[in-house]
Amino acid sequence: MALIVQKYGGTSMGSPERIREVARRIAHYHQQGHKLIVVPSAMSGETNRLIGLAKELNPEPDGRELDVIASTGEQVSVGLLALALHKLGLKAKSYTGWQVKIQTDSAFTKARIMAIDDANIRRDLNEGFIVVVAGFQGIDENGNITTLGRGGSDTTGVALAAALKADECQIFTDVDGVYTTDPRVVPEARKLEKITFEEMFELASLGSKVLQIRSVEFAGKYKVKLRVLSSFTEFDSNDMGTLITYEEEESMEQAIISGIAFTRDEAKLTVTGVPDRPGIAYAILGPIAEANIDVDVIIQNTSVDGLTDFSFTVHRNDFNKALAILNDKVKPAVSARDVRGDNKSAKVSIVGIGMRSHAGVAAKMFECLARENVNIQMIATSEIKTSVVVDEKYMELAVRALHQAFELDKLPA
Amino acid sequence: MALIVQKYGGTSMGSPERIREVARRIAHYHQQGHKLIVVPSAMSGETNRLIGLAKELNPEPDGRELDVIASTGEQVSVGLLALALHKLGLKAKSYTGWQVKIQTDSAFTKARIMAIDDANIRRDLNEGFIVVVAGFQGIDENGNITTLGRGGSDTTGVALAAALKADECQIFTDVDGVYTTDPRVVPEARKLEKITFEEMFELASLGSKVLQIRSVEFAGKYKVKLRVLSSFTEFDSNDMGTLITYEEEESMEQAIISGIAFTRDEAKLTVTGVPDRPGIAYAILGPIAEANIDVDVIIQNTSVDGLTDFSFTVHRNDFNKALAILNDKVKPAVSARDVRGDNKSAKVSIVGIGMRSHAGVAAKMFECLARENVNIQMIATSEIKTSVVVDEKYMELAVRALHQAFELDKLPA
Secondary structure: OOEEEEEEOOOOOOOHHHHHHHHHHHHHHHHOOOEEEEEEOOOOOHHHHHHHHHHHHOOOOOHHHHHHHHOHHHHHHHHHHHHHHHHOOOOEEEEOHHHHOEEEOOOOOOOOEEEEOOHHHHHHHHOOOEEEEOOOEEEOOOOOEEEOOOOHHHHHHHHHHHHOOOOEEEEEEOOOOOEOOOOOOOOOOOEOOEEEHHHHHHHHHOOOOOOOHHHHHHHHHOOOOEEEEEOOOOOOOOOOOEEEEOOOOOOOOOOOOOEEEEEEEEEEEEEEEEEOOOOHHHHHHHHHHHOOOOEEEEEEOOOEOOEEEEEEEEEHHHHHHHHHHHHHHHHHHHOOOEEEEEEEEEEEEEEOHHHHOOOOHHHHHHHHHHHOOOOEEEEEEEOOEEEEEEEHHHHHHHHHHHHHHOOOOOOOO | OOEEEEEEOOOOOOOHHHHHHHHHHHHHHHHOOOEEEEEEOOOOOHHHHHHHHHHHHOOOOOHHHHHHHHOHHHHHHHHHHHHHHHHOOOOEEEEOHHHHOEEEOOOOOOOOEEEEOOHHHHHHHHOOOEEEEOOOEEEOOOOOEEEOOOOHHHHHHHHHHHHOOOOEEEEEEOOOOOEOOOOOOOOOOOEOOEEEHHHHHHHHHOOOOOOOHHHHHHHHHOOOOEEEEEOOOOOOOOOOOEEEEOOOOOOOOOOOOOEEEEEEEEEEEEEEEEEOOOOHHHHHHHHHHHOOOOEEEEEEOOOEOOEEEEEEEEEHHHHHHHHHHHHHHHHHHHOOOEEEEEEEEEEEEEEOHHHHOOOOHHHHHHHHHHHOOOOEEEEEEEOOEEEEEEEHHHHHHHHHHHHHHOOOOOOOO
16 A cells, blocks of 8 residues: 555547546556555647647737646646546546645746645545646746646656655556667567666656656656556556666666667767867857757867867757858867768667676677677767767667667566 | 726637637727726637536536536636737736635535635736636635536626626627517617616516526626627727616616517416315426426416316426326316317517506507407516417517517617
8 A cells, every 4th residue: 555646648648538548547556555646637639729729819928828728738637537537436536736736936838846735635635535636737926827848747746746755656658668778679678677767867868758857857856756657558567667766776676787778860070180279169169059059979089289179969950050150160260170070870878877886888888889890980978878979870780789788688687 | 997897708709810809809998998807708619528528527527526627618718818918919917716716605517606806806907907807617615616607707797897896897799789679580679778687687587698697687686787798790989789787777768668578489288177276276286396397477367166277388398298297197186177288389578667667568568469469378477577478370470569569669768
């Protein structure tokens, strides 16, 4: 018997039939004796429909009014889900954000949760109710309705779990957990039973789209156990999805590497023969930043004869713009020898908390890629990840080879 | 410069284009220097869509959850209307029922307003805002969302006008006022400039569908001036619709009759040769009431030789059911001679506050109908109305003849 917060996404709530399915799933957990707080998103498409109406009337809508409108999607969902639970003979009660109340700041359309009043929810849980709370919304100190921005229902779930000290926060989505890598690229990809927040954070920011990065950050900060589960499979009490934990437990899987992330959208730019003097990085990247281009990997080699080569990657959409800036502004300004570009790059990263304590992990990665004749164009490392930039055409080969080399298809000993 | 509450119905808010039209109309009133509180209904069809979703998930939905769901229609409307007003460069701010707050009892789906906190609205009006308040909804003492039932937005408008002592409450709808009778039956029907609440109440309950009967009752009770106007015509500051006043003003139109109402859905039932003894009315109508059949006009003639005839009308849909009850249960129980029925009846009523002080009004009605050879089947009177039941085929003839006889097409002297 545990206190569990369950969040169901928009596709899980996509139709009356899907809502009935969610209600049946909740009933299974209820029968196991758990106390449940459920956070549904708006029915899929509904938030876009509402924001579309608003923008049709005013292309630059006031944030306060936009939140009044957009928050109704989740309000409808909590009422409908409560009714579906009643139909199954269960006691259930809905709450909007202001009814809970979930106090936020006044940053309309992207508010942050400041505090949660847990009195009503605790009373209802003790009286045997399943409590259904609208995600994505809150109320500011002046009584205005606020919303938390896209993916805000994940944040609501995590915040409720933190405030009520729930045993875990379960995020139900259309995948059944976090995998060692994308199963579409590596069929042998294995679902992880557990992963740490730091690893999840690196995987999320590297392109895995399982969880909203902000809710992962939030869960890590407040030490909420997160579990990713599918709402599209038959209920199976043995299928526990993937648990994302805040601590490196003794019983934790001892894998050095937890997963392999990759992204195909990289473009690489290199300024060669640059005089190696203070301020040179800013001289090159300043004009790029001014053009609102995000830079990902940055590499500067040691200089030879006072000259160095400076490389970085940007999103492929920004490649032409960045290349023009380097040629027109940067090259003459820093007296560089040449500017080279390549928009056929991909980034492959191995992520694992075990890299902290295990030497030679990066070396093993490079050895594996060398064996497959995959040329490494750039290397970037952090405490728990190593990323390489390679020619796009070798990306899938690299991911598969690394998955095998690190034995990610096998359960850790 | 006045304080005006304006209520716009669902068809007025039916599409983004219609909402823009409403915003432009509000802007005209704003330019005239009035302080405005605007109460929009949900976009037409939206409340039905939401209740349909709810009933699909639970055919017997809990009232609390139904109100959580249904109240979102008006919440969306206030946000959209505020955005449309912003687009015209006007200061506007939306309020839900709980934000105002509009305090109600806890009778979900048909709550009654208990009190209105006017502090926020007054502050915003003084700061130059057009205040947009969600109709149809409120909050009970436990913080639950409530709704006022169908037509509840009219009630919200009237209640706000009463609480803020507004100069008048304007109900915008798809007709441009209250007419002496239905213009589809009598092309000469004239729009009334003024009418009293009592007359409006009789006209509304007799079949005119301009205003919700409950809001008329409410306006009369709190002495709120109501005005019916069209939102579908071009704005014209000279077109003042119809004013419904609570007092018989000196300057009031001096017509004896204000309007003619009619309904085609009557069915007449007669029990003949009934022994005239105490309890006979209950013996006949008791079984009808037990079957949940509403009875309208009731007539009992003076007895001759200890026997009387007892007649009443019901809605035509209930005719067969009522006839069966009379034949199977009532006739043997009261030893009646016979039971007769006629489901081709219509009811025509003349309504006017002047009937109180003018003798011979009913006689003039009967004379007019006699002249047209319209046989009167039943007569029922109240202080300010006289109703006759006639054969359905004479209904339109009767309405036209009465409209002419009472000179309703002409402005009163």
